[in-house]
């Protein structure tokens with residue numbers, strides 16, 4: 411059976427503001443109360459269970475507890491998306507990484523009752539130290555690799571809309587991943603680490619073409635032509651089929667929000683659409699996905715990939731310094 415895994419990085423308003431260098435993020439403004447029920451309703455209507463990668467800082471704040479608990483109560487998988495959501499996580503020391511992951515695990519478990527077994531780095535930040543920390547802490551999988559040739563363009567766009575200083579840009583120089591990431595596999599593989607292997611489930615980009623197929627990108631295409639976005643997704647799924655790739659598809663809260671939901675994030679691509687238009691587009695894209703694939707959580711994807719562990723490629727954790 412062909413399948414695809416779905417995961418949603420539950421980035422909150424403050425984490426976008428922080429990455430973009432906007433004032434006011436320190437009070438952790440949140441849209442979770444508004445958007446989480448909408449996302450859960452959308453998934454329930456389609457009978458889907460997915461993986462939510464939650465930021466520890468959000469779980470540590472009382473104002474977000476009810477909405478985060480509702481995700482777990484609905485039966486979705488809960489993953490770790492770091493505590494502070496700093497895209498320069500790969501610059502942390504081993505000790506800082508351990509503290510960051512543990513704090514997030516503790517806060518997420520306190521809010522949802524679930525201790526995460528999977529991890530995705532903020533802004534696709536990844537390092538050998540992060541992988542080793544994940545393995546030491548007993549994680550089933552990492553889901554950070556994003557082999558996307560357009561990543562450096564996305565970073566350049568974000569910088570061009572921000573007021574970041576030269577130093578802040580340097581700190582964010584690996585945001586969305588580097589050129590090297592683009593040449594990593596789009597399919598599950600294993601990292602060869604000092605203490606044994608760790609499973610990686612990359613965010614799938616088009617096999618061979620290495621251009622994105624995550625939902626925000628498809629929505630961006632649909633802004634110009636819904637039919638073109640549909641055709642692109644069908645082509646992406648056909649390419650996955652031809653190459654025997656079970657894709658892992660990434661979602662974000664902004665995929666379920668219109669400009670009227672969060673004016674401070676107007677700089678973000680696709681946030682010039684209304685909520686109604688965007689939800690209609692997302693519904694159509696999900697119809698195509700569900701017609702072509704069984705849709706599962708990341709944990710289930712990791713379980714199925716792990717069952718054929720011996721046949722997976724193994725990579726050394728080489729990262730640019």
Ligand SMILES: [Zn+2]
Nearest residue numbers: 419421532533
């Ligand atoms: Zn994120």
